Amino acid sequence: MNSVPAFDWEHFQGRYELHAHSTASDGRLSPGDLVKAAAAAELKLLALTDHDTIGGIAEAREAAQAHEMTLLPGVELSTSWNQHSTHLLGYFPPEWKLNAPAALDFAQWLEHTRDLRRQRNRLIGEKMRAQGIPINVEELAEERRKHGGQLLGRPHLAHWLVSHGHAISISDAFARFLTPGTPTYVRLEGVPTGDAIARIHQAGGLASLAHPSRLQFEWRSNLPELAAAGLDGLEVFYPQHDARLVQELGELARLHHLLPTGGSDFHGRAEDKLGAIPLAPELLRAWPKHWRSSPEPMGSGRAKLKH
Numbered sequence: 001m002n003s004v005p006a007f008d009w010e011h012f013q014g015r016y017e018l019h020a021h022s023t024a025s026d027g028r029l030s031p032g033d034l035v036k037a038a039a040a041a042e043l044k045l046l047a048l049t050d051h052d053t054i055g056g057i058a059e060a061r062e063a064a065q066a067h068e069m070t071l072l073p074g075v076e077l078s079t080s081w082n083q084h085s086t087h088l089l090g091y092f093p094p095e096w097k098l099n100a101p102a103a104l105d106f107a108q109w110l111e112h113t114r115d116l117r118r119q120r121n122r123l124i125g126e127k128m129r130a131q132g133i134p135i136n137v138e139e140l141a142e143e144r145r146k147h148g149g150q151l152l153g154r155p156h157l158a159h160w161l162v163s164h165g166h167a168i169s170i171s172d173a174f175a176r177f178l179t180p181g182t183p184t185y186v187r188l189e190g191v192p193t194g195d196a197i198a199r200i201h202q203a204g205g206l207a208s209l210a211h212p213s214r215l216q217f218e219w220r221s222n223l224p225e226l227a228a229a230g231l232d233g234l235e236v237f238y239p240q241h242d243a244r245l246v247q248e249l250g251e252l253a254r255l256h257h258l259l260p261t262g263g264s265d266f267h268g269r270a271e272d273k274l275g276a277i278p279l280a281p282e283l284l285r286a287w288p289k290h291w292r293s294s295p296e297p298m299g300s301g302r303a304k305l306k307h
Contacts, residue, residue: 007045007070007094009288014044015275016284018072019089019210019235019263022048024056025076025151028268031056035063035071041274047263049074049089051151052113054106058098070094076210077113077200081193081226084217087210088193089235089261090200093291106203113191114151120188121152127184128177133166154178155267180216194229201230206290208233208261212249213240220252227256232290237262237277259286 021027022034029037031048038046046069048060057073064071073092080086097103118141125137140160141152158173167173177184190196200207209231212219219226223234236249237260253260262279266272 009285012045012284013281015042015278016045016047017043017263017266017275017277018045018047018074018091018261018279019049019076019238019277020046020266020274021050021076021268022056022060024048024053025050026153026155026267031060032063034266034268035060035067035069037268038274039067039069043069043275045070045072046274047072047074047091049076049091049263051076051153052078052110052117053151054098054103054110073098074205075110075200077196078117078188078190079193079196080190081222082217084215084219085188085190086193086215086219088196088200089208089210089233089263090196090203090205091208091233091261091287092203092205093288096204102203106199109199113196116189116191117151117153120186121157123186124157124178124184127186131184133161133184135160135164193226197230197232204291206232206259206287208235208259210235211238211240211265213238213245223252223256227258231256231258233259233261235262236260237279239264239277259283259290 017038020034022029022031024031027034034048035046046064048056048071050056054073054075057071061071072094073096075090077088077090078085079088121137121141125135128135137152140156144152144156154174158167158170158178161167161173161177162170167176176182179185197207207230209226212235234249234253236246236253241249250260260279260283262277264273264276266274
């Protein structure tokens, strides 16, 4: 469904969520059920930001219209900046047409990003089998596809390890098998961050650096380079960001002319709360003028796609 009513950004006062995942990637709720949960939480705007896929947006958009809610199409991309894992949030206008050439090109490019995940999963499977764990990641991926999931990630592997008695909990599975330093860990070789920023711009979106507190490298010194590469925003507000970090990130966003973004990173876990990380209305209202100027980035530089 591609016909979407115009959204009144200037006068919007409702509650919203700007970082949420569905079963299309590694969330626990289907896109439609995620929208229902958002409606139950009295949200009026929901961004679906599944990992490396926009496959859940059509279902979520249809459900959102039924609940008189606005669906903000989004994505979370796994990228690599100077050989460090870096996640980007891509946000597109509510009226973004899934059948438009730019969106179709973007969806086709996302298939390449998922191929990188598939390669990683195969390597993890090989390492686990070498450790005597008879996992078949191809079968797991096929089972995911049957249920609408377009991505097999580490959380799904962790669930398999628990259900087959190789770990006592999800956290145990990650600690023993799926984090750096463990014998079966494989780093995800994501697409170059600059390329991902450019692709988001070409598709008509804004690119924001996701959950900087979780980055495993000194990203602050790299922020000028990321801004020069065309980064538009910085996820200032996040569940693990305390008041001091929020203040620091806000100052960095102002320094580098980046749009402050924020969200709960909802996956459907017991501790997740939709709409728990609100932005000041004036921050949200700044978005439309930058979409209209796409592919010009908000940051201090212009993204350049590598060929």
